[in-house]
Every structure is written in structure tokens, then in C-alpha cells.
Amino acid sequence: MNLLQWGPHGIECPQAGVFIDPWGKVDRALLTHAHADHARYGHKHYMAHAHNRAVLRQRLGNNISLQEIEYEESIEINGVRFSWHPAGHIPGSAQISVAGNNQIWVVSGDYKTENDHFTPAFEPVKCSHFITECTFGLPIYHWKPQALTAQAIADWHLSNVNQGYSTLLYAYSLGKAQRLIHLLKDLCPIYIHPSIAEMNRALHAVGFGLPELPLISAWKPKVDAPALFMAPPGASNEKLLRRLSPCKEANVSGWALVRGMRRRQNLDNGFALSDHADWPGLLSAIEGTGAEHIYCTHGFTSEFSKYLSEQGYQSTEIHTRFLGDAAPEPMSTLETDESIH
Amino acid sequence: MKAFTDLYHRLNQTNSSIEKQQALEDFFRHAPDCDAVWGLALLSGRVSVRLVGSRRLRGWVAECTNLPEWLIDESYQHVGDLAETLSLLLAPYRIASPDNSASASTASTAFASTTASTASATTTASSQDLSTIMLDLIRLKKRDESEQKEYVLHNWRQLDGPSCFLFNKFITGGFRMGVGQGIAVKALSNYMNRPVSEITQALMGNWDPADYTLARLLNRGCIHSHTLPYPFYLASPLLSSASATEPSDQGGGASIQNTGLHQLGSRTDWMAEWKWDGIRVQMILREGVSSIWSRGEERLDDAFPEIAALAHLLPHGTVIDGELLCGEFPAVRSFQDLQKRLGRTKPSARMTTQQPVFVYAYDLLELDGQDIRRKALSERRWLLERLVETLNHPLLHASPLIEGIEWSVLHQKRLESRRHAAEGIMLKRACSVYESGRKRGHWWKWKLDPMQLDAVLLYARPGHGRRSNLFTDYSMAIWNQERTRLLPIAQVYSGLTDTEIREVDAWIKGHTTEKFGPVRTVVPQLVFEIGFDGIQRSGRHKAGIALRFPRILRWRRDKSASEADDLGIAENLLNDRNLAENLLNDRNLAENLLNDRNLDEKLLNDRNLDEKLLNEPTKQEPN
Numbered sequence: 035m036n037l038l039q040w041g042p043h044g045i046e047c048p049q050a051g052v053f054i055d056p057w058g059k060v061d062r063a064l065l066t067h068a069h070a071d072h073a074r075y076g077h078k079h080y081m082a083h084a085h086n087r088a089v090l091r092q093r094l095g096n097n098i099s100l101q102e103i104e105y106e107e108s109i110e111i112n113g114v115r116f117s118w119h120p121a122g123h124i125p126g127s128a129q130i131s132v133a134g135n136n137q138i139w140v141v142s143g144d145y146k147t148e149n150d151h152f153t154p155a156f157e158p159v160k161c162s163h164f165i166t167e168c169t170f171g172l173p174i175y176h177w178k179p180q181a182l183t184a185q186a187i188a189d190w191h192l193s194n195v196n197q198g199y200s201t202l203l204y205a206y207s208l209g210k211a212q213r214l215i216h217l218l219k220d221l222c223p224i225y226i227h228p229s230i231a232e233m234n235r236a237l238h239a240v241g242f243g244l245p246e247l248p249l250i251s252a253w254k255p256k257v258d259a260p261a262l263f264m265a266p267p268g269a270s271n272e273k274l275l276r277r278l279s280p281c282k283e284a285n286v287s288g289w290a291l292v293r294g295m296r297r298r299q300n301l302d303n304g305f306a307l308s309d310h311a312d313w314p315g316l317l318s319a320i321e322g323t324g325a326e327h328i329y330c331t332h333g334f335t336s337e338f339s340k341y342l343s344e345q346g347y348q349s350t351e352i353h354t355r356f357l358g359d360a361a362p363e364p365m366s367t368l369e370t371d372e373s374i375h
Numbered sequence: 376m377k378a379f380t381d382l383y384h385r386l387n388q389t390n391s392s393i394e395k396q397q398a399l400e401d402f403f404r405h406a407p408d409c410d411a412v413w414g415l416a417l418l419s420g421r422v423s424v425r426l427v428g429s430r431r432l433r434g435w436v437a438e439c440t441n442l443p444e445w446l447i448d449e450s451y452q453h454v455g456d457l458a459e460t461l462s463l464l465l466a467p468y469r470i471a472s473p474d475n476s477a478s479a480s481t482a483s484t485a486f487a488s489t490t491a492s493t494a495s496a497t498t499t500a501s502s503q504d505l506s507t508i509m510l511d512l513i514r515l516k517k518r519d520e521s522e523q524k525e526y527v528l529h530n531w532r533q534l535d536g537p538s539c540f541l542f543n544k545f546i547t548g549g550f551r552m553g554v555g556q557g558i559a560v561k562a563l564s565n566y567m568n569r570p571v572s573e574i575t576q577a578l579m580g581n582w583d584p585a586d587y588t589l590a591r592l593l594n595r596g597c598i599h600s601h602t603l604p605y606p607f608y609l610a611s612p613l614l615s616s617a618s619a620t621e622p623s624d625q626g627g628g629a630s631i632q633n634t635g636l637h638q639l640g641s642r643t644d645w646m647a648e649w650k651w652d653g654i655r656v657q658m659i660l661r662e663g664v665s666s667i668w669s670r671g672e673e674r675l676d677d678a679f680p681e682i683a684a685l686a687h688l689l690p691h692g693t694v695i696d697g698e699l700l701c702g703e704f705p706a707v708r709s710f711q712d713l714q715k716r717l718g719r720t721k722p723s724a725r726m727t728t729q730q731p732v733f734v735y736a737y738d739l740l741e742l743d744g745q746d747i748r749r750k751a752l753s754e755r756r757w758l759l760e761r762l763v764e765t766l767n768h769p770l771l772h773a774s775p776l777i778e779g780i781e782w783s784v785l786h787q788k789r790l791e792s793r794r795h796a797a798e799g800i801m802l803k804r805a806c807s808v809y810e811s812g813r814k815r816g817h818w819w820k821w822k823l824d825p826m827q828l829d830a831v832l833l834y835a836r837p838g839h840g841r842r843s844n845l846f847t848d849y850s851m852a853i854w855n856q857e858r859t860r861l862l863p864i865a866q867v868y869s870g871l872t873d874t875e876i877r878e879v880d881a882w883i884k885g886h887t888t889e890k891f892g893p894v895r896t897v898v899p900q901l902v903f904e905i906g907f908d909g910i911q912r913s914g915r916h917k918a919g920i921a922l923r924f925p926r927i928l929r930w931r932r933d934k935s936a937s938e939a940d941d942l943g944i945a946e947n948l949l950n951d952r953n954l955a956e957n958l959l960n961d962r963n964l965a966e967n968l969l970n971d972r973n974l975d976e977k978l979l980n981d982r983n984l985d986e987k988l989l990n991e992p993t994k995q996e997p998n
Contacts, residue, residue, distance in 0.1 A: 174450045174463035294455050337449045
């Protein structure tokens with residue numbers, strides 16, 4: 035019997051009686067990371083990497099029952115061994131390895147293979163069964179090294195300033211925003227949206243080094259010089275942002291690689307910087323696990339799975355709640371990330 | 376190439392005309408001179424080099440990237456633009472990109488080398504001139520496949536991502552620039568410090584970028600001026616409140632209430648005429664050489680030899696502005712009929728008999744070699760009428776003016792437009808000079824509100840460009856006569872707002888019943904009001920009718936599919952139109968019919984008479 039199975043609550047380990055990133059209401063939820071499409075409200079007991087402590091309490095309530103785990107630490111439940119390994123997606127993100135019955139399964143959660151030198155870097159974990167996300171599982175998705183993208187953003191900002199414009203970057207408040215701050219903090223002064231400031235505090239509390247940045251509201255129109263602002267995509271209609279003009283706006287997301295998506299948002303620019311693996315990243319991660327059985331979830335599951343089968347893997351799609359070929363909707367609500375379309 | 380690529384991406388990043396103009400000015404200033412001319416030719420749509428079919432290109436990309444073709448097709452479905460899909464897929468194929476073997480390499484090396492088109496790749500690209508590439512492509516059009524392939528693959532390796540994308544646009548023949556020629560003209564005018572009108576004129580017509588530098592091209596006006604048309608003066612749309620959904624490219628329109636024509640002042644200050652649905656043309660005869668130009672700056676001499684012959688009969692130094700129409704004066708036929716003559720050079724005798732054409736003249740721009748565009752319209756019109764009268768040619772007539780001194784009469788007339796095979800009314804200020812381009816204030820086009828049908832969304836497919844990956848192209852259907860089956864009647868591109876598009880898109884994804892490649896069949900449920908400017912019988916469409924310029928006017932959330940219109944209603948619209956055409960336009964036919972009927976009646980009467988005569992004796996018998 036397979037150690038992991040999927041049902042109405044998502045991925046489940048019947049032998050241990052636990053669920054991974056489940057929906058609905060379950061007794062024991064093991065979390066890969068704190069994005070809203072993985073960490074849901076309402077479970078009785080949570081287990082997650084210690085870096086998620088502040089963020090989870092802030093999002094799910096101060097009184098949740100949370101057991102904190104460190105990377106490489108393992109926990110045994112009814113003969114099944116669970117361990118958490120860096121996924122490189124956002125601070126606190128992990129792959130969860132599940133071992134028992136002579137099987138080793140790894141649930142990737144969301145991951146990126148490029149080391150951003152901020153989040154602990156992705157490590158391939160040897161296993162026989164690998165459940166992989168494939169948000170960007172088409173061969174058109176190749177990311178540039180983040181340093182080049184950061185340079186492109188900085189160049190664009192400079193040309194905006196030269197023309198008397200400020201720059202407003204839309205970035206998810208948990209993960210993308212901190213990565214950008216880390217990349218751009220030495221290049222120019224940055225003003226941030228309160229929800230990003232909140233996440234910064236939550237991550238600072240668990241040991242991530244982030245500079246203290248002024249809030250957007252502190253910037254005075256017509257008085258202060260043009261600046262770089264950062265806000266989550268869901269905030270684009272807020273009054274707070276309207277006072278920032280004249281201002282050029284750009285989205286920072288993997289989806290921005292495709293021209294049509296960039297233009298559809300009616301923004302001035304778009305930068306393809308993603309916290310998910312690109313095509314070569316996905317393939318190399320899969321190869322790195324040594325797994326024969328691959329399960330594809332979240333994203334271009336049917337295309338990616340078909341391709342893997344042709345390459346000789348035993349590959350299956352997992353139909354999760356978020357599956358479907360819905361077009362990515364990058365300007366989605368406040369607390370989601372790229373993997374929700 | 377670098378300068379042109381930068382220009383393309385700068386233009387793509389802004390909606391502001393001022394910024395676009397600035398980008399163009401910078402391009403003309405900094406690009407190598409030969410590239411500036413090619414850039415100008417490309418952005419005005421003068422060059423198209425379709426080198427390879429898309430099937431073959433996909434095959435080559437499959438070869439270069441080791442990807443299966445089905446995955447390339449899936450990627451294309453996702454991106455919605457072939458040139459872009461290919462350039463994205465080719466990222467690992469580029470030299471100077473660190474990831475050439477990333478997809479197959481071990482985990483540790485691949486992590487260190489996520490893909491990039493690095494700065495060094497950019498330098499290789501910039502060393503290639505745009506003009507060199509374009510000339511190569513033109514030369515290669517006539518070469519065999521292996522040579523084409525070698526060249527294309529070489530460039531795929533050399534060019535950086537953004538340039539590769541443009542290169543693919545060239546070779547697929549799909550290159551379009553998101554900028555109007557007007558802006559380019561202004562940019563050139565600023566850069567060269569010469570008046571806009573001079574530059575507009577110099578850029579008109581056919582010219583081959585291979586023959587010119589920018590400076591020589593702009594001086595061309597002086598050399599070949601005798602074949603060049605004047606820039607057309609274009610009217611702005613006058614919108615009645617009911618038809619506020621004009622296509623967006625007609626910006627700058629003025630909105631009027633149904634009684635608001637008084638805002639234009641006294642009716643007597645204005646000349647009104649029908650807005651014909653043909654091809655706007657200038658007929659020119661100068662120095663013994665005639666030329667016919669369309670508003671789209673194409674020469675039509677070959678496609679319409681009878682009109683070219685007519686132009687030859689004009690007095691020396693004449694330029695007439697008018698409308699080329701299908702039909703025999705005064706019977707105007709539909710634009711669809713005229714379309715059959717387009718794109719053909721040297722039409723057959725059968726073609727010219729079956730699709731005869733003539734010209735309704737609107738305006739006189741040059742007389743006796745003198746540019747008279749600054750004279751008042753009323754005076755030009757008087758000169759035009761005299762000229763047309765003197766010429767007395769069956770294919771040239773002055774477009775009739777609509778009389779009446781009350782605005783209210785004009786309202787009535789406008790509603791009759793369709794019966795005259797016109798699409799509305801033109802209003803021109805009697806004292807107006809002939810301007811260049813679209814200038815508001817003196818010339819207005821007041822189109823008829825579109826005909827309408829409530830139709831059901833049946834199929835959907837994703838759009839392209841800005842709308843790729845959103846379902847924006849819809850097949851709309853109406854019920855058959857019995858209201859038992861839905862018949863597709865028109866393909867429309869969404870005229871909805873962005874929010875509505877997203878809403879419909881999400882609805883489509885949740886209500887798909889079948890997929891054929893990119894096309895989705897959906898539950899027949901959503902009803903849209905579609906508008907169109909013409910309706911015709913057609914053997915090619917299932918419903919047996921074809922619509923002209925179909926577009927979505929609004930989403931009828933209040934209606935269910937069962938309340939949509941049916942073929943009976945469409946037939947009524949069709950019959951109204953045909954009746955009008957027969958009665959008013961095709962007088963000859965009507966007369967013939969009448970004569971035939973008279974003849975028939977006569978024959979019938981004769982026969983009756985005969986019968987009467989034959990029967991008479993029997994009838995008389997009882998007596």
C-alpha cells in the first residue's frame with residue numbers, strides 16, 4: 035500500500051493519521067510553508083518549520099496548537115518517520131520527507147532551485163516517490179539569474195527617477211517582498227506597504243535579517259524625491275497607493291515572463307522573478323531525488339506529467355483542489371502567491 | 376538590431392503618445408541610418424517577409440531544444456504568440472547563455488546555472504544590423520529549405536531573447552508595431568526639423584527601404600511627387616448616445632444627444648452627404664501619369680483597370696478624393712461584393728462585368744496643377760461638380776448632397792441610410808479646408824446605429840497578445856427557425872471591459888463541455904447583444920447568413936439562452952435590406968422584372984383571350 039494517498043483533504047498518510055497542507059478540518063496538519071493556499075485555518079494541531087512560528091500565529095491566530103520542527107530533525111508517528119528539508123521557496127518553506135513501509139516519499143511543497151542567499155537553499159532529498167509542484171512546468175519558463183533581474187529592476191527604477199517618476203513594485207508580502215528587499219536594499223531607498231512591514235517583523239522575530247524600512251505613508255507627495263515603493267498585488271486599488279503618483283508600476287512575478295501576461299495587467303512593466311522552480315529547475319530537482327515515481331500537482335500537471343512519462347518516469351497527475359487549467363491571475367488577492375491562479 | 380529591439384520594447388511599455396514619440400525620435404537619432412529606414416518601413420507595415428511556415432519552424436525548434444512537438448504546441452497555447460513561444464523555448468539554445476545543457480545535467484550544476492541571456496549575448500546581437508537581417512531574409516525567400524534553416528538556426532543562436540523574438544516575428548510574417556504612423560511622422564518631423572505635412576507626403580505610397588537612406592527618402596517628395604497622393608483628411612465620429620460602443624480606435628469622437636445636432640450651429644453652414652461603404656481613394660493625373668491610391672496607401676491601378684483608364688481622361692494636374700464602390704451607378708452594392716475585386720491584379724473580364732465599379736467623387740484637391748486644399752469646401756465642391764459634368768464619364772459621379780435646411784430632416788435621412796446602401800451620413804463644414812489626417816471639428820461621420828441580435832455564446836478560444844490565455848474570441852449562435860438548435864452566426868472578439876472579460880473567462884473555464892485543441896464548447900447560457908453593420912446571405916456559414924463587422928455591444932445578464940434571437944429575426948433584417956436594395960438601388964432589375972411581368976400578363980391575357988374564344992362557343996351553347 036502507498037504510504038501517502040490523496041482524498042478530500044488532500045495528501046494524507048493514513049498509517050500516521052496526518053495530512054500535508056490539508057484543506058477542510060483535520061486533527062493533524064503538517065505544513066510545508068505558510069502561504070495561504072497551503073496553511074489553512076481550522077485544523078486542530080499544526081506541525082511546521084520553526085521559521086513559520088510568527089507568520090502562522092499572525093495569520094491563523096495566536097492560540098493555534100503548533101509544533102515547531104527544525105530542518106533535518108525527524109519525528110516518528112506510528113512507525114512513519116517525518117522530516118523537514120529546505121525547499122528554497124520562501125523563509126520557513128520545507129519539503130516534507132515521509133519514510134516507512136520501505137518507501138520514502140517527499141512532498142516538495144513549493145520550491146525554487148536557485149539559491150537566493152536569503153532563504154535556506156533547496157536541497158534534493160533522495161526518495162522513491164516524489165510529489166512535485168509544477169506551477170511553471172512548461173519549457174518556456176527559464177529564469178534569469180536573480181542578480182540580472184535585480185539589475186534590470188534597478189536600471190528601470192533609475193530611468194523612471196530620471197524622468198521624474200517613482201517606481202511601484204507589486205510583490206507578494208510573504209517571500210517575494212523580502213527577497214526583493216534583500217536584493218535591492220543597497221541600490222536605492224525603499225518604502226513598503228504595511229502588510230509587507232508586518233511580514234518583515236514576523237520574519238525578523240525568527241532571525242531573518244531585514245532592514246528597518248519606512249512605510250509608504252511616510253512618503254510625502256511633491257515634497258519627497260521619487261522613490262521605490264513595494265506593495266502586494268492585492269493592494270493595487272488602495273487609496274494609499276493612489277497618492278504616489280507620478281509613478282511607474284511593475285509586477286514582479288514568474289508570470290511576467292510572457293509578454294501577454296505583462297501587458298494584460300495594464301502596468302508599465304513586469305519582471306520575471308519567481309519563488310518557484312523554472313523548467314530546468316523542476317527537471318534537475320526531480321533528477322536529484324533519484325525517484326522513479328513522480329506525482330505532479332499545482333500547475334501544468336498534465337503537460338508536465340506527460341513529458342516525464344516520455345522521459346521514462348512513472349509519472350501521475352494528482353488532482354488537487356487547485357488543479358485545473360485556470361489561467362494564472364497574477365493580480366490576485368492579498369495573501370496568496372503565484373501558485374494560486 | 377539593438378536600437379530597433381530597444382525601440383520595440385520601449386513602445387510596448389507605454390500607452391502614452393508622447394513617450395512613444397520620444398522613443399521613436401531617439402531611435403531615428405541613434406540608429407544606424409540604414410536601420411532607421413528599415414525601422415520606419417517595418418513600423419508602417421511596408422515590409423513583410425514570411426520566410427517559413429509555422430509547422431516547419433516548430434519542427435526546427437523541436438530539433439534545437441530536444442522537446443517533443445506536442446509540448447511546443449502546448450507552450451504555444453499557453454503563450455498565445457508563436458514568435459514569442461519559440462524565442463522563450465530557445466533560451467537554452469542561445470550561445471553565451473550558461474545553461475546550454477542545463478535540462479539534462481546533474482542537479483548540482485543545474486542549480487548553479489539557471490538560464491540567462493547574458494550581457495555578452497546582447498553584444499553579439501547588436502553587431503548585426505537590422506538592414507542586413509532584412510536583406511538576408513528577402514534574399515533567402517527564394518533559396519531552398521536547407522539554406523533557410525541554416526540561416527535561421529544561426530540567428531537563433533546569436534540573437535539575444537528580445538531580438539530573437541523580433542526575428543521570429545519577421546520570419547513568421549507576423550510583425551506589427553504598436554504605433555500609428557502619425558506618431559512616427561511627428562517624431563521624424565521633430566528630429567529632421569521639417570513640417571509634418573512634408574514628411575507625411577514623402578512617406579506615402581510604395582517605397583523600398585533597400586533603396587533609401589532616411590534623408591533621401593524624405594527628399595523623395597520632390598522627386599516623384601507627381602504620383603503621390605495628398606494625406607487624406609479623415610472625419611471624426613459623431614456618436615449618438617445609443618451607439619456609444621464605437622470601436623476604440625475611433626477615439627476623439629464627439630457624443631451628441633439625439634437632438635444635439637444644433638450644437639453644430641446652423642444647418643446651412645454644413646454640407647451633408649452619404650457615408651458610402653467602399654474604398655476611399657484619390658485619383659491622380661499629373662504629367663500624363665495616372666495613379667489610384669487607397670486610404671491605406673495602396674496603389675489600386677492594377678486591381679481596378681477601368682478606374683485607372685478613367686483617371687487617364689482627367690485634365691492635366693487633377694486630384695480627386697472619392698469613394699470606390701461596387702455597382703452600376705446609381706445602384707450601390709455591398710462592400711462584400713467590392714471585396715471580391717480586392718487583392719487581385721488584372722481582374723478577368725467576367726470579374727469586371729459581374730462586379731462592376733464606379734467612383735463617387737467627394738472633393739477636388741488639385742486643379743490645373745494647383746493645390747486647392749486651402750480653398751473652402753463649398754468652392755472645391757463647385758469646381759468638382761463642373762469637372763465631373765464636363766468629363767461626363769459613366770464611372771465618375773459627384774456624390775450627391777443631402778438637401779434640407781432643417782437638422783430634423785437629416786435625422787430622418789440618417790435612418791434611411793441603409794436603404795441607400797450607405798452606412799450613415801457625413802457632415803462637412805462648408806467653409807472647411809482640406810486638412811491632413813484626423814482633425815476634429817469640421818468633418819464628422821455620423822454612422823447608423825448597428826443592427827442587433829441577441830446571441831448565445833457557444834464556443835470560445837483564447838486571444839492573442841495582451842489577451843493570450845484569456846478566452847476572448849467567441850463564436851456566437853442564434854436559434855434556428857424552430858428554436859430547437861443553435862446555429863453559429865458570428866465570430867466576435869470580445870468588446871467587453873477587462874473585468875467582464877475575466878469574469879466570462881472564468882465562467883468559460885467552469886462550463887466547458889468539450890475541448891478541440893484550443894477551442895472550448897461551453898454550456899449555452901450566456902447571452903450577448905451583438906451589433907453589426909451589414910447582413911448578407913452566405914453559403915459558407917451554417918446559418919446561411921454572414922454579418923459585417925460583428926462585435927459585442929453588451930452582456931445581457933438579464934437574458935437566458937432561451938430568450939436569444941432566432942433565424943427568423945435575422946431573416947427579417949436580411950429581407951429589409953434586400954427589399955430596400957431591390958426597390959431603390961437596382962432600378963434596372965426592377966424595371967426588367969416589371970417588363971417581364973407585363974409581358975407575362977400580356978401573354979396570359981392573350982391565352983385567356985384564346986381560351987375565351989375557344990370556350991365561347993360552348994358557353995354560348997345553352998343560349
